[in-house]
Amino acid sequence: MLHRLALIAALAAGPAAADMVARTSVLVWNEGYESFGSFSGLAVDDAGERFVVVSDKGFYARGVLARSQRGLSDVTLADRGPLLRVDGTPVGRFDIDAEGITRLPDGRLAVSFEANHRIRIYSDISKPPRAVPNHPAFSKLQNNSGMEALFSDGDGALYAIPERSGRLERPFPVYRFAKGWTVPMTLRREPPHLVAGAEIGPDGKLYVLERDLRTLGFASRIRRFDITADGLVNEELVMESRMGQYDNLEGIALWRDGAGQIRILCISDDNNKFFQRTEFVEFTLKPRFSDGNAVN
Numbered sequence: 001m002l003h004r005l006a007l008i009a010a011l012a013a014g015p016a017a018a019d020m021v022a023r024t025s026v027l028v029w030n031e032g033y034e035s036f037g038s039f040s041g042l043a044v045d046d047a048g049e050r051f052v053v054v055s056d057k058g059f060y061a062r063g064v065l066a067r068s069q070r071g072l073s074d075v076t077l078a079d080r081g082p083l084l085r086v087d088g089t090p091v092g093r094f095d096i097d098a099e100g101i102t103r104l105p106d107g108r109l110a111v112s113f114e115a116n117h118r119i120r121i122y123s124d125i126s127k128p129p130r131a132v133p134n135h136p137a138f139s140k141l142q143n144n145s146g147m148e149a150l151f152s153d154g155d156g157a158l159y160a161i162p163e164r165s166g167r168l169e170r171p172f173p174v175y176r177f178a179k180g181w182t183v184p185m186t187l188r189r190e191p192p193h194l195v196a197g198a199e200i201g202p203d204g205k206l207y208v209l210e211r212d213l214r215t216l217g218f219a220s221r222i223r224r225f226d227i228t229a230d231g232l233v234n235e236e237l238v239m240e241s242r243m244g245q246y247d248n249l250e251g252i253a254l255w256r257d258g259a260g261q262i263r264i265l266c267i268s269d270d271n272n273k274f275f276q277r278t279e280f281v282e283f284t285l286k287p288r289f290s291d292g293n294a295v296n
Helices: 136-140
Strands: 006-012 021-028 039-044 050-055 059-068 071-082 098-103 109-113 118-122 130-132 147-152 158-162 172-177 181-187 194-200 206-214 217-228 231-240 249-256 262-268 279-285
Touching: 021 071, 039 109, 039 262, 050 098, 071 279, 098 194, 109 147, 147 206, 158 194, 181 231, 206 249, 217 249, 231 279
Parallel strands: 039 098, 039 249, 098 147, 147 194, 194 249
Antiparallel strands: 006 021, 021 279, 039 050, 050 059, 059 071, 098 109, 109 118, 118 130, 147 158, 158 172, 172 181, 194 206, 206 217, 217 231, 249 262, 262 279
């Protein structure tokens, strides 16, 4: 069933950071069920239509996005439910805080959790997952600052970045899991923003979503990097929002449209607060920024 939604803005230019954003549309999403909201992770299919979101309250939702010439126009909720433990029971207590989600090349979904820091792989998001072994450093992560960003590459390797690095001048570690865990690269930290999400785009570049909580709202930005044997290089500022321009953007996913342009789709975590909102925000990169190759 289609739900009436508010189209806040379409064809509106984003902030002029690097002049990379061509247009923006923002769509508020509302559903009437009790566990709706608090979405921290987002995955989308190659057409930018079917999506999966996970919440830090231990739930998932799946749906379909619709677009018009003006941008995002509607969303249909397909199904929803609790995330499950390996034993098939719903997550609870210290297990609920899902933060990141990524789609693997074979269609499975990986989800990262905070508090009880861990990664789980779901063949179906509504079914019990299998466990991924923990890196020894995960036990030392802060309670509410664990693996905020989770992404994967074309070979199916998983990457995780914690929300905090431990010190303002210390770069974020980028953990990689293939046959085992390594830390092949780091991400330069630029305060006051903290990591919220990350995804490798269709151009092979890494896009990192970051946010900063300020007195009157959130400020977000997206940086992108080439992935090389020497680490993350050629940093570019894709988007930087004004304070309060968007809500608490935490999930990010990328796809390429029929015109060959890269779309960046984000979702906000409303923290179950009446004065916040769940919104999809979509950016389109200008054509000259939608090409390029990186070494994976």
